Amino acid sequence: MSDSKPETPAAGASDWDARILDELYALIESRRDADPGSSYTAKLFAKGEAKIAQKLGEEAVETVIEGIRNDPEALASESADLLYHLLVLWAARGVRPEQVWEKLLQRKGTSGLAEKAARNITA
Ligand SMILES: N=c1c2ncn([C@@H]3O[C@H](COP(=O)(O)OP(=O)(O)OP(=O)(O)O)[C@@H](O)[C@H]3O)c2ncn1[C@@H]1O[C@H](COP(=O)(O)O)[C@@H](O)[C@H]1O
Numbered sequence: 837m838s839d840s841k842p843e844t845p846a847a848g849a850s851d852w853d854a855r856i857l858d859e860l861y862a863l864i865e866s867r868r869d870a871d872p873g874s875s876y877t878a879k880l881f882a883k884g885e886a887k888i889a890q891k892l893g894e895e896a897v898e899t900v901i902e903g904i905r906n907d908p909e910a911l912a913s914e915s916a917d918l919l920y921h922l923l924v925l926w927a928a929r930g931v932r933p934e935q936v937w938e939k940l941l942q943r944k945g946t947s948g949l950a951e952k953a954a955r956n957i958t959a
Contacts, residue, residue, distance in 0.1 A: 837884055847878075856921065857923065857949050858933055860919075860920065860923055861923050861926070861927065861932075863877075864877050864920075864923055864924055864927045867881070867928070867937045868881055877924060880924050880928075881924070881927075881928060884928075885925070885928045885929060888921070888924055888925050888928050889925055892918070892922055892924075892925050895914065895918040896918055898914045898917070898918075899911065899914040899915055901914075902914045928942075
């Protein structure tokens with residue numbers, strides 16, 4: 837069996853990882869000038885940044901609800917909706933995934949508690 841990941845993951849496949857976020861972002865970018873009648877992403881772009889942010893908020897609330905209920909499958913499903921809409925907002929506002937990955941990388945190894953304590957000293 838090859839170690840390499842498939843070009844495109846099959847639905848339900850476990851042999852995939854977070855690189856799908858980069859692929860999804862590229863797909864979202866490719867829909868920027870598409871027909872809103874044939875693409876949900878294009879429809880979101882046509883509605884504008886404020887509506888996209890509002891939609892992200894709705895998906896966040898739905899994710900929170902599933903986080904409070906004990907239904908991991910529903911939580912995973914709402915999380916996918918949330919991530920998709922977050923990526924659409926990044927694209928709409930000109931944020932590249934690499935910018936966010938860089939932020940995460942910079943924080944690697946720094947405890948959230950230590951960072952918060954340092955912030956309070958300098959505030
Ligand atoms: N990952 C997603 C994805 N996740 C969620 N959604 C859509 O997000 C919407 C959210 O559903 P809701 O019930 O919350 O909202 P709604 O009532 O349907 O929508 P609104 O009228 O409120 O805007 C649904 O229409 C979902 O289909 C997505 N739509 C698209 N993608 C990806 O984007 C690609 C391009 O899609 P199109 O732009 O439609 O071609 C697809 O191949 C997917 O890979």
